[in-house]
Structure formats: C-alpha cells, structure tokens
Amino acid sequence: MSDLSLSNVVFMRGAQRVLDGVTVRFVAGRLTAVIGPNGAGKSTLLSVAAGLSKCDQGCVHLGDIPLAGIARRRLAQRRAYLPQNPRADWPISVERLVALGLTPTLPAFGRLPPGFQSKVDAALVAHDLIALRDRPAMALSGGELARAMLARATVGDPEILIVDEPTSGLDPRHGIDAVRHLRRDADAGRTVVMAIHDLGLALRVADDVVALRNGRVLAAGPAEAMFTGVLLGRLFDVPMRVVRDADGATVRFLD
C-alpha cells in the first residue's frame, strides 16, 4: 500500500506548459477525484502519475521510490490505468479482454501461471460480467464496456488504480455503478485516482479532491472542504452552489 505523490511536475507540449508545477499526493485507501474545466491538464496529470508520460521537470514517487526507477513490468503489476473512452479494436471476447489485465504477470513463454483463470473468473463475477463472458467486446453497450474495462484494470489486484473519466457517456445508473466500483476499490486499500466531469457523482464517492485549472492546482483537500460554491465557481467560471440535504449533496448552477 503506497501513496502516489507528484512534486513540482512540469509537462510541456511544444511551448505550452500543460502541467505547471503540480504538487499533489494521492493517499492509499482513498478515492481522489481530479476535477477541472476542459483543457486544465487532468488527463496529462493522470498519464504522468501513471508513469506513461515523462514529465520535463519534477518527479513522481510511488511510496519512497521514484516512478522512473521501477521496471516497466513491475510498475504495470502495481498500477492499473484506464484512458478516456477505452475500447477494443478487435472483437475479442469479454473474458479475453479481462484476462489482458494479467499481461504483466505472464512469463515470457510457456503456460499460464496457476490462479490465472480463477482471477479472471473473480473479476468477471465482481463486475457482473459472467453472462457476457463470451460476448465480443465490440458488441457491448457503453455501460457493459465500462464494466469490462474496469474488470480488466482491477483483475491483477493493483495497488494504484488511475481512471480517466470513468463515467463519460454513461447513463446515471451505469455512472453510479462505475463510481461505486471505484469506491469499493478504494475501500479495499487501493489508491484510486479518477478524473471526472460529473460533479454530482464525484460528490457521492470522493474522499479527496484535486481542482486543476490551467495546469496548476487551484486547490486540493478533503472532499467536504473542496465542494463549496465559491471554489467550484472559481474553478469552472460558472456561479454554483452546493446544496446539502437529507438525500446527500447536489451542485446547482446559478448561471
């Protein structure tokens, strides 16, 4: 169980500073929502945190170890990452797709390691995919595909789970279902980071919030302190109010 921390990270795309001195800490066992307007650098932040993009300055640590010092395969075993709108390019079966999550644990040649199939089965059960296991991944609905991809990401039991917009394109029920799974992963001790646009869903499940704007951290902290009308209004340039009642909290736009 390890925290994932970025210190003073700068990421350049051409002359543009996509991330401009970002320092954040993603704490183990907590679900962190990264929020901010389009183009704030959320996806880049997640990609850098996952070790998939090399930053120009600053560094990322997993526990005490610099991310760059961890071997590619070892890192892949400890950290799972889902990009925005993940999809399959061939009609492979759902079961095969989920099993791809175990790629970093496979030996270079030879037979599957013991426990391979039982891990896949467990992930299929946990994400309610048993009935769909032989379905081609390209024939799934958006909600089913999101479940399958989440199962793919968690089948290898990673310490760190980084998910870029897990709810984009999902209806309310499937959106709630997706974040609930992430909540469960955090409760199981994983360090879960998600970029998310749906503030209502983020309010439901997030422990911590990182507000990103123009490549800088505008504010970061526990969710209760972060979800205020003032802060959200400043972040998105839309007057907002957070209403808390017996059913939970909602975000109202006062525009």
Place this chain on the structure above:
Amino acid sequence: MKASALLGALSIALLAGVVASLLVGQVWLRPGQVWGALLAPRPSLARLIVLDIRLPRAVLGVLIGGILGLSGAVLQGLLRNPLAEPGLLGVSSGASLGAVIAIYYGVATSAPLAAPLFGLVGGLITAGMALLLARGGGTLALILSGVAVSAMAAAGVSLALNLAPNPYAAYEITTWLMGSLADRSWDHVRLAAPFILLGGVLLCMTARDLAALSIGEAQAASLGIDVRRTRLLALFGTAVGVGAATAVAGAIGFVGLIAPHIVRPFVGHDPARTLLPATIAGAAIVTFADVATRLVRVGPEIKLGVFISLVGAPFFLWLVLHLRRTAP
C-alpha cells in the same frame, strides 16, 4: 477446441499442397516415383526433377507464403487495421526496385543471384527509410511514411520501365514483377531462408504485445508493453523476411492480407493467436497457387503473383462483405 482443429486442418492442407507440388508439373510423377527418387541414391530423371527442381520450389513456396501470412498478421495486429499488409510499409516495392535495378543494368544476366541480392538490400533500405521518417510519431505516421516510401519505390520501377534500353529488358522487368517460383534453385533457398527465418523469429516475438495492443496503445503501455520495441520488431521482421521473399520470388500480393482474415474467426480474433495459423495458411495458399499455375495452361505460364491476385481479389471482396454481415 476450435483453434487446434484449425491448426490441424491447415497443416494437413499444407502437407497436401507440398506433396502435390512434388508430383505436378511438365512431367507428372506418381507418389511411388517421388518416394523412390528420394530414397534411391542413384541418379535418375525423377530424382533430378524432385530434388533439384520441385523440392527447392516447394520449400521456397512454404517459406515465402509463411512469412507473408505471418507478417500480415503481425502488421494487422500492430496497426489494428484489418487492411494492413506487408506491402503497406514499402518493403515489397523496395525489394522490387532493387531487383529491377539489377535487371536493368544487366547485373542479373552475369550473376543469377544479383536480382535477389539487390532486392533484399532494396527492401531493407525502404523499411529503414519508413521507420526513420516515422520515428517519434505513432501508428498513423508509420502507415503514411510507408505509403510515401512505397510510392517512391514504385516510381523508380516505373522509371526503369520507361527508360528500358530495349523491349526485352522491359519485358524481363515486367515478368519479374509478376512474381513466380519457376526455375528457382537451392541457391535461392540458401539466400532467402536465413533472412526469412530471422524475420519470422522477430515477428513472433511481438505476439504477447499484439494481444495487449488490441485494447489500444495507451492501455498496452500501461500493461508494461514497450510499444516502440514492438513496432521495431514488426518492421524489421517484415523488412528482413518479406524483403528476402520478394527478392527471390517477385511481388506476391494478397497473401499477407488474406491469410490472417481466414484464420481470425477461429481463434477468437485474438491477434496473438492468429500468428501461427496465419503463417501456415499463407504457406498453404502460396503452395497451392504455385501448383495451380502448373496445372492451368492457357498459352504461356500464368505467373504466381498474377494468379494469386486473380483469385485473391474476389475472395477478399467476398470476405469483406461476409465480415460486414457477421461482425459488428
């Protein structure tokens, strides 16, 4: 198991094709004659035909068809594009250009292996250029630079035809471009086999990466796959293997495109699992097509590349229509 049944069926088909290619030709041999020729050490016409003419031809057919099918399967998996094929990266046209230069300058008449040697070098140069142009870019950059390099090599071939000093040279170039296994000897096998086998090994090393790539480059990278290494292996494997194949047999299209499509539905569309069956399917296609060119006699011999295109293009069209009906 569907996949192992497919492997069995393909292997039997390939074996039948190889046997047929030993029996069929200007002189028809009975299986007993072939067997006798192979076992008996004393020289005979049958032994000469089998060992020096048909066996090298059959071996080349298997090697060339195999590497074409394998490379097609790897490139389709790498580029995640069902229309990818070895010719896309400029390897085939580069090899053609190399061989055409050898023929054009008359090197080929003085040294019989000059055309394949020049072809091999040409294939490696074009693939290297494609890779250099695409370095730093992604999959699309690789496809586009391959197309560009391929077009330049094709222009060079056209120029050679245009400037050909006499009609005979132009004719020779044209027939070479059509692709054939006729009159190939053990020398050709010795030249091409090491490169084809090396290319095959490099291509096979991408199998696991290709499986992970079926969910996109970002996810594959997050699973610990070094996508740049995969790309290098696939491109060099294709350049070495298909370059050598084109160098000895001329341009043979469609095999690399079709072989993976035939086997894909039987292996659950998993790109890693298509490699072996696509290799055998490619070998069987070229072997049978080579036998067919010896059977179909309408005037001069129909060239192998022409025959495969004639049969392959409609088959591919049918495949596309069929896939559109069945696949999502």
